[in-house]
Amino acid sequence: MEWKSRIAASVLDGFQRCFAQNIFTDVEVEVDNVVFQCHKVFLCAVSDFFSAMFQSGMRESVNNRIQLSGLSPSTFRDVLTFYYEGDDKIVTHDTVEELLRAAGLLQLECLQARCEDYYAAHLFPENALGIWKLASCLGCKHLEQLARIFLLRHFGAICQEAEFLSLEVDALQDLLGDSDLKVSSEDVVCTAAMKWVKHDLSCRTQHLDALVSSLCLHMLSPVCYSNLAAFSKFTCASCSPSLLPEHPRRRSQTGSSSDLALGRRSRNYEEMLVVLGVHKSTKMLPAVHAYSFTLATWYQLDPLPFDPGVGYATCVHDNNVYISGISLRRGYMLRYDSEENFWQEVTEMPERRRYHELVVAGDFVYAVGGCNKRDGASDTVTRYCTREDTWKMVGHLQLGVYSASATVVNDVILVFGGRAHGSVRRKEIQAFNTHSNTSCVINRFSSPVTESRALHVGDEAFVALTNGTVVKVLEDGAIFPHANLPNFDRYNFGFVYRPNGLLIVGGETRYPSGLGSGHFADFIQVDADSGKVSVISDKLFPSASAACCCMVILRRTTFPKLPQQSHNL
Structure with missing residues (x-):
């Protein structure tokens, strides 16, 4: 193979010299009045189009002069540069589309593959639909499939692009009906379909029935289902009767969320609850599991490479899980690739800590607060760049705390309570601005708050306290009671x-009853608008750790189910 490659390189060098010096050229190719001197044998070697032409006995093969249409002189010059010189730098953002068209016209296999590789490496939500359409138009099956996979995996961003509204109905229905459509919820799909119809209501109302048939109706939230039913009725679509009067996922009093048991279609991707760790006597097993609310089933994911220790923190960035902490006196940072299902160790934090928080703001992961035996409570805020795998210390809190909770509202990190030096419990709500890298205290709770949990919904933060109180906190620190969990x-x-x-998932108590283990397995749901509290039927499996659980979109069909005997770990 080595000699074959050396001979091929030698032959190409020879043709390049002959082309540059216009030696032994035996055919002229005219493109829009510009003439290129070429070699028949070389053109036949790289192009089935030229090979067929020169063997056909056509006038061009006899006169040794060819006139090409459908491409520009600059594009054909780039084609010759690519083949005679082996220079793939001619494939750029500005040239790739015309070169791909030329490759299809002239049956240039290598150039087509290079253009497809370029497009595949430059697929983004803003251009993926255009590339998909182009590949389909030119018959580039491989690129068309790659673009389609990208569209399915990034549909939530794709449907926000202006070009989405110009999709043909067949293409849209093809995407919506695919079981591998990757979305955080079916509401995203339904909302996108209605937005597409509304864009040209008079012409597109007739397609609503077909689009509704592509939806997993039982997976819609009650609010989204009601909106769809009202929209269908408004447009007089024939699907209106089937959408009314009640949600097809109407639950029993137990609140069961197993929908496939009813024989309804689902999607392979689902936003699943991921829990890290399993309690085992006095240690934590590094097992990782994910729960499907659609199937009411637990699945096994790739386990952590080691015991994560205590007081670790997690967050989700770009649908991948990050976990950091201290294990056996060793600091670590791990990243879970949700597409490939594996954990990878990345650069650890510059300051080892536990009982800290990881939050996401923009394109960065921030580590906030925490403690270690040497330094006590930490006030530092460090920033991790996921693209570069690097950390940077960017600022300080007003007060060093650990065992606090934190979330991000409009690029401001809100830190709630925690413990300071000497294990003193704190009331402060601290705000760290990720643009100015400055912090301040914006409010205080009426009593100390530790070991709480926080998340944000839009412009509002919700904080769940250990006594069952759930409060709503605005960006300016204003606190409003939201719900109370009894007992x-x-x-x-x-x-x-x-x-x-x-x-609210599971948890532990310091005062277990004589019959209990001290670990809870229940799921408590709190309405984000009304604060209504209900216990649903979904549960943790015994000994599962909910301390740092998170929601991740996963392709559940790729994971093994948790064996029944493992439910009693």
Whole structure:
């Protein structure tokens, strides 16, 4: 193979010299009045189009002069540069589309592959629809498939692009009906479909029935389902009777969320609850599991490479999970690739800490507060760049705290209570501005707050306290009571957001009853608008740790189910 490659390089060098010096050229190619001197044998070697032409006995093969239409002289010059010189730098943002068209016209296999590779490496939400359409038009099957996969995986961003509204109905229905459509909830799909119809209501109303048939109606939230039913009735679509009067996922009094048991279609991707760790005697097993609310089933993910220790923190950035902490006196930072299902160790924080918080603001992950045995409570705020795998210390809190909770509202990190030096419990709400890297105290709770959990919904933060109180906090620090969970006295519980509302998961108690283990397995739902509290039927499996659970969109069909015997770990 080595000699074959050397001979190929030698032959190409020879043709390049002959082309540059206009030696042994035996055919003229005219493109829009510009003439290129070329070699028949070389053109036949790289192009089935030229090979067929020169062997056909056509006038061009006899006269040794060819006139090409459908491309510009500059594009054909780039084609010759690519092949005679082996220079792929001619494939750029400005040239790739015309070169791909030329490759299809002249049957240039290598150039087409290079252009497709370029497009595949430069797929973004703002251009993916255009690339998909172009690949389909030119018959580039490989690129068309790659672009389609990208569209399915980034549909939530794609449907926000202006070009989405110009999709043909067949293409839109093809995407909406694909079981591999990756969205945080079915509401995203339904809202996108209605937005597309509304863009040209008079012409597109007739397609609403077909689009509704592509939706997983039982997976819509009650609010979104009601909006769809009202919109269908307004447009007089024939699907209106099937959408009314009640939600097809109408639950029983137990609140069961197992929908496929009813025989309804679902999607392979789902926003699933991910829990890290399993309690085992006096240690934590590094197992990782994910829960499907659609199937009411637990799945096994790739386990952590080691025991994460105590007081670790997690966050989700770009649908990948990050976890940091201290294990056996060793600091660490791990990243979970949600597409490939594996954990990778990345650069650890410059300051080792536990009982801290990880939050996401923009394109960065921030580590806030925490403590270690040497330094006590930390006031530093450090920023992790996921693209560069680097950390940077960017500022300080007004007060060093650990065992606090934190979330981000409009690029401002809000830190709630915590413990300061000497384990003193604090009341302060601190705000760290990620643009100016400055902090201040913006309010105080009426009593100290520790081991709480926080998340944000839009411009509002919600904080769940260990006594069962849930409060709403605005960006300026204003505090409003939101809900009260009866008989709630827990810590290490999970706190996540789903379309149906805020979800409090499991937790532990310091005062277990004689019959209990001290670990809770229930899921408590709190309506984000009304504050109504309800216990749903979904549960943790025994010994599961909810301390740092999170929501991640996963392709559940790729994971093994948790065996029944493992439910009693």
